[in-house]
Amino acid sequence: LNNSSYELNTHFVIRVPNQQLDSLLEAVGREATFTNYRRVTSTDVTEEFVDIQIRLKTKKEVRDRYIEILRNQARTVEDILRAEEQIRVVQEEIEAKEGRLKYLQNQVSLSTLNLNTYQRIPYQPEPDLYKESFGSKVKRKFLAGWDLFIDLLLLIVNLWPLILIGAIVIWQRKRIAGLFRRRKKT
Structure with a gap:
């Protein structure tokens, strides 16, 4: 909420399921006295989504191979520590990719509406609350x-x-x- 002597402004961020976006836009349009500006955009994340899924699958395969090496081939403490370090690094990458996938799924399942409203109000000078004395x-x-x-x-x-x-x-x-x-x- 932002107020000035001339305008009352409000900014809303509304997240709705994709199927309800059009009906929400229509409802907001009916309530508006005047629509100053309207822009509807979409971002296709299919390529990024598929790319992350493929990379995630590959990272999990690499992690499984390191686990297999750890179980069957690591004989010295140094070999075990090296394999565990590689598993840790790959696991962090897997978690980052999974987090990005969840974020994209959330973005795809819900539409985001940024709504700015304003109401012009007649100018009213600020009241003079303090009267300075002669002294x-x-x-x-x-x-x-x-x-x-x-x-x-x-x-x-x-x-x-x-x-x-x-x-x-x-x-x-x-x-x-x-x-x-x-x-x-x-």
Whole structure:
């Protein structure tokens, strides 16, 4: 739920069985005063599903071969540990593939509807709940004036090289002007 001064927004995620998606879309469409935007998409996961099933079958066969090696051919502790490590690695891969298959089955069996609704509401200015007292206003304005004074001082400090150059230029001009006046008198 998202509110602003102009709009009330809501986002829903609805999961329904595939067979009921069309009837849900129709029901939502009947309830809507105006449909701003509608997009229906589907993703075909058949290729990924079949690929995972084949890989899963292969991984289980590899795991079974390692178990067979462990039972019949492993003689030393080192052989046993190597076979068990390989079984563990393959078993983790099997579990990951099975988890992905379950996820895909869930995605295929249920459709997901992302529904965004909004309602325009007339603008209403926020009520002024706090009325500032005269003393607070005076204090705030005094502090603002003080901040301005400090900022001006900092500006002068920041511009000191320009002020120094300007003072030297003015001093030189007066000095040169004074020399010309003395020469004219003589």
